[in-house]
Amino acid sequence: MKATVVFDSYFGNTEKIARAMAESLSKTESVVCKSTTDIERAEVEGTDMLVLGSPTRAFQITDRMKSFLKELKSFDLNCTIAAAFDTRIDLETIKSGFLRFVVDTGGYAAKSIAKKTAKVAGLKDLPYEGFFVTDEQGPLKEGELERAANWAANLLSS
Numbered sequence: 001m002k003a004t005v006v007f008d009s010y011f012g013n014t015e016k017i018a019r020a021m022a023e024s025l026s027k028t029e030s031v032v033c034k035s036t037t038d039i040e041r042a043e044v045e046g047t048d049m050l051v052l053g054s055p056t057r058a059f060q061i062t063d064r065m066k067s068f069l070k071e072l073k074s075f076d077l078n079c080t081i082a083a084a085f086d087t088r089i090d091l092e093t094i095k096s097g098f099l100r101f102v103v104d105t106g107g108y109a110a111k112s113i114a115k116k117t118a119k120v121a122g123l124k125d126l127p128y129e130g131f132f133v134t135d136e137q138g139p140l141k142e143g144e145l146e147r148a149a150n151w152a153a154n155l156l157s158s
């Protein structure tokens with residue numbers, strides 16, 4: 001089976017998560033892992049499994065991933081498995097209770113990516129997950145690369 005992981009990343013954290021997923025999937029699948037700006041249409045159209053991820057910024061999907069999702073509407077998708085992820089601030093690292101509340105209620109990218117991807121791919125209820133950074137620009141919280149690798153591997157049996 002072919003699997004394609006497409007990510008956006010400003011500081012490298014989401015890319016690390018994407019590459020951990022790709023490495024884990026590559027144990028059994030043929031995997032391509034590229035950024036939204038480098039990925040080729042054929043690599044997306046020819047894939048059986050599509051995993052998309054971006055950082056959460058201002059409670060939303062990044063602009064580059066939003067553009068990619070718009071472009072995706074013109075693609076001839078054939079994937080049978082799709083999933084979405086984001087990276088986001090670990091609420092436990094935010095000292096201000098008010099800020100914690102704002103970040104938590106503001107929302108995150110993964111759910112929106114999953115919803116948009118499901119619509120375009122003609123699939124429903126895509127799995128999605130958030131992975132944590134411990135400060136605005138990272139680093140990743142300890143254990144997140146392993147969690148990402150396991151999460152991606154589990155998608156194969158979902």
Ligand SMILES: Cc1cc2nc3c(=O)[nH]c(=O)nc-3n(C[C@H](O)[C@H](O)[C@H](O)COP(=O)(O)O)c2cc1C
Binds near residue numbers: 008015087088133
């Ligand atoms: C301008 C900006 C806005 C952000 N907004 C949010 C947010 O709304 N919610 C959140 O959980 N994290 C937020 N973050 C933290 C990002 O999620 C974090 O930078 C990202 O996970 C790092 O991924 P990257 O290294 O791939 O860019 C924000 C960071 C920046 C720089």
